[in-house]
Amino acid sequence: MSHQPTGELATAKGTIGQVPAEQIEKVIRQLRDVLSARVVVDKHGAIQEIHALVSANRSPKQVVRDIESALLASHGIVVDHRKISVAQMQGALLRSLRNRLRIADVELTVNGTKAEATVHLQRGSETFIGQAAGQGSQSNQLRLIASATARAVEQACNMTDQIAVEDINPNVMVAGRQIVVAVVNMLSQYGEDILTGSALVRNDLNRAVVNAVLDALNRRTAALQDE
Incomplete structure (x- = not known):
């Protein structure tokens, strides 16, 4: 418990x-x-x-x-x-932080062998929703949550099919604490970027997956919003 x-x-x-x-x-x-x-x-x-x-x-x-x-x-x-x-x-750091996306909610529905993830992100008063569905194994559920996060980020940044989740590892232990590590591939006008992010599992593994993907993407997407 x-x-x-x-x-x-x-x-x-x-x-x-x-x-x-x-x-x-x-x-x-x-x-x-x-x-x-x-x-x-x-x-x-x-x-x-x-x-x-x-x-x-x-x-x-x-x-x-x-x-x-x-x-x-x-x-x-x-x-x-x-x-x-x-x-x-103050200044540029403040503008960058205001442009960063934050998790509002994450939902995971499992029906037999299928699963669907829905992620709600916020930036100021705006809300962006991403969804992903597929095979419902426990390991793939985390990938679906990560993919739904990527879709919500794309919506926030007016992108289409430019972000792909390469890997999600929920089993990294640092100083006795569980860490989720995300590896994300992002295509932009600058070319292809392989980005990594991590998040501490505090109480909810699903939320930690979302936060790891955001950790990988937020600095890059905030910079795009400033341009």
């Missing part, structure tokens, strides 16, 4: 429960001018650190107050402001 890392005990509707760290990160990422967020918890699920990357439009102190208020209002979580660190990003 797998366990998601959780945040500090929160009061919700009069009951005591635990909130997954990924849900806390999602709340923080929805705040104004927040570009990304990471929550670090201890083995008991208590929040130890919150890291937020933000644009230069708001002061770090205001962002810290926003995070405190949002977590209290959404999940009843009280966080010491000293556990929250905020970094600001």
Whole structure:
């Protein structure tokens, strides 16, 4: 049985429960001018650190107050402001990050010997959907998820049949942690690129596959969007 890392005990509707760290990160990422967020918890699920990357439009102190208020209002979580660190990003790096695609959702349906993967990606307020179907073995399911991710990226970049998944390896171990490695072939006006990406398997292998493909492609596709 797998366990998601959780945040500090929160009061919700009069009951005591635990909130997954990924849900806390999602709340923080929805705040104004927040570009990304990471929550670090201890083995008991208590929040130890919150890291937020933000644009230069708001002061770090205001962002810290926003995070405190949002977590209290959404999940009843009280966080010491000293556990929250905020970094600001400006210029070309900020434009590149804004152009990067993020995972919104991944769905996998298995019906007998067939499987279909659907991946939803987001860039700002836009959503892009990719699908792939084929043989339903466990190893091929991961390849279908990777291919669906590639289709969603192509949709976001106005491409057709320019990205191919060469390989997905979900069994790489580094420092005792499971890593997914993706190898992707991308054709563009500059020629053929073999790109690699990786992602830590935190709670969901399917999401890690999507993130590994995005890790391989995001820098290149963000650069294309800047051109």
